[in-house]
Amino acid sequence: MDFVIDYIYTVFIQNFDFWLIFGLLAQAMFMMRFVVQWLASEKVGKSIVPIAFWFFSIAGGVMLLVYGLIRKEPILILGQGLGLVIYFRNLWLIFKEKRRDPTI
Template structure:
């Protein structure tokens, strides 16, 4: 295909592949659920793609357009990963039936037992 391979080219192509993969992951998840879904892996692939593209731009092309395009987008990717982690941690497991209930639930959705108040 006329590509001159180098280490930075591989890094750049890994970034491209990660960005392409995240679209496939998000699209498939949405098709499966019949609603718009953004799976956790979407943010991990976004972070990987952005990191690789930024590295490629900084150390290989030194192209200000690519550098700027990838300089700040890691912030919402990491923030979404943190929010997702905190949301999962806020889920409460029922001591009686082990059902995992959504954050803020006062009663177990499976057995109806009262759940402890969330910790702050």
Template sequence: MAKETLWLAVGFAGQLAFTGRFALQWLYSEYKKRSIIPLGFWYLSLVGSALLLAYAIYRRDPVFIVGQSFGFIVYIRNLQLIRKRHQLEQSRAEGRDEV
């Protein structure tokens, strides 16, 4: 029974993180008065997806596993693109400082 309770907690934690990303995006957009996806959205997506994927694997649910696996890849790729853009912007700023 304790094992089942643990996995239910993992599932609910994943769902909470996954839902929290929408609240974060909505509140941040309201604050900025335009639609914006903050960096935290992608991290919450990644955490929520990882927890839900673990839960889906435990449940042996192939539909849930495929769905969360795809999302997990998308969230990692978005974070890579954001990091790459940030590094490019940093190098450009440093280049201007040297001129």
């Protein structure tokens, strides 16, 4: 049990700094995309992906990428770097479709 307490102390107390707060906020921003998607789906009674999902994905992805770069975390850098390409591409496709059919 002491190992668990020591681990929690090291991770959340000993390492507490601006970047830990930034990383937590980044993760919260990233999580909001699922909250937005869930609420939008509940509202219409079927699964949908609102545009806000992609904006929260980009905001959270950029923040997590910055966090990964500062903390020198290769998994976050690679994961968020690729994710950002996908999020921007999805937004581009959505806006391209809206230009063709403004009723969407």
